[in-house]
Amino acid sequence: MRIPILKLHDYLLISVQVELDDQTALQFQEDLLNKIHQEGSSGVVIDLTSVEMIDSFIAKVLGDVVEMSNLMGAKVVLTGIQPAVAITLIDMGIMLDEVPTALDLEQGLDKLQQELEG
Amino acid sequence: MSVQSNVEVRTEWGIVSARQAGRNLAKEIGFSSVDQARITTAISELARNIYLYAEKGEIIIEAVEEIHSTGVKHGIKITAKDKGPGIKNIRQVMEDGFTTSGGLGAGLPGVKRLMDEFDIDSVAGEGTEITTIKWNS
Ligand SMILES: Nc1ncnc2c1ncn2[C@@H]1O[C@H](COP(=O)(O)OP(=O)(O)OP(=O)(O)O)[C@@H](O)[C@H]1O
Ligand SMILES: [Mg+2]
Numbered sequence: 034m035r036i037p038i039l040k041l042h043d044y045l046l047i048s049v050q051v052e053l054d055d056q057t058a059l060q061f062q063e064d065l066l067n068k069i070h071q072e073g074s075s076g077v078v079i080d081l082t083s084v085e086m087i088d089s090f091i092a093k094v095l096g097d098v099v100e101m102s103n104l105m106g107a108k109v110v111l112t113g114i115q116p117a118v119a120i121t122l123i124d125m126g127i128m129l130d131e132v133p134t135a136l137d138l139e140q141g142l143d144k145l146q147q148e149l150e151g
Numbered sequence: 152m153s154v155q156s157n158v159e160v161r162t163e164w165g166i167v168s169a170r171q172a173g174r175n176l177a178k179e180i181g182f183s184s185v186d187q188a189r190i191t192t193a194i195s196e197l198a199r200n201i202y203l204y205a206e207k208g209e210i211i212i213e214a215v216e217e218i219h220s221t222g223v224k225h226g227i228k229i230t231a232k233d234k235g236p237g238i239k240n241i242r243q244v245m246e247d248g249f250t251t252s253g254g255l256g257a258g259l260p261g262v263k264r265l266m267d268e269f270d271i272d273s274v275a276g277e278g279t280e281i282t283t284i285k286w287n288s
Contacts, residue, residue, distance in 0.1 A: 052167060054163055054164070054167050055163045055166070055199075056163060085188065085191070086170065086188055086191045086192050087192070088192045088195040088196055089196060089254060089255045089257040090195075092255065092257075093254060093255050117184045117185040117187070117188035118188055120185050120189075121188045124264050125192065125257050125264065126247055126257055126260065126264070127257050
């Protein structure tokens with residue numbers, strides 16, 4: 034299974050709509066980095082509204098994606114993390130420190146704009 | 152209520168099936184959405200550890216109850232069993248950040264915090280059995 038990556042001007046938009054199994058998560062990591070490289074994107078919004086569970090493996094993949102994208106010069110904002118998922122991550126002691134987040138896609142795009150201009 | 156399900160874990164799909172079986176039973180028992188996420192995440196961690204470190208094993212998910220003077224307490228019990236290499240130093244693997252696989256080392260200490268009861272029984276060279284319960288309060 035592959036997660037679709039949409040292009041909008043200088044940005045890439047991703048809405049994760051599938052249950053994230055390990056293979057899908059790793060494939061997504063690779064696809065996103067390739068796409069950033071191809072398109073020369075400056076920003077990425079990953080929307081997690083439909084994701085019902087983030088365990089330590091998925092958290093690591095997401096954290097790595099953010100770090101790798103930053104290295105390539107693209108800022109990443111995560112949006113739509115469900116309350117139950119946020120609470121579980123904190124219980125687990127997993128801090129997605131330094132990862133910019135926003136409530137929804139629209140605010141995520143605003144945040145990117147601010148970060149890139151500011 | 153489907154009282155017990157056993158899920159074999161030997162591929163990544165086993166991890167996904169175990170999570171789904173756990174979420175279904177947690178819902179049936181009436182756990183809140185936050186507890187459903189906690190239970191599903193705990194199962195995912197245990198199942199992935201089986202897949203990574205023992206290659207194969209099983210996750211048993213069952214409804215449990217405890218009778219008190221004040222009424223009946225309902226819960227979900229997760230048992231993760233494998234005949235893998237076992238864990239030599241249990242105290243060490245329960246430390247936040249300890250990993251032998253380049254992970255976050257958040258799995259086992261995380262499961263302990265997500266659930267209400269947690270017990271590891273492991274013999275080096277023979278295997279590991281982890282039992283954990285969440286009560287619906
Ligand atoms: N079923 C098992 N059999 C043998 N060793 C295990 C088993 N489960 C865990 N371990 C050992 O315990 C260590 C800690 O496990 P834990 O799940 O806490 O972290 P991790 O799997 O290394 O990383 P993470 O879960 O954060 O991705 C593992 O690195 C592994 O060495
Ligand atoms: Mg683990």
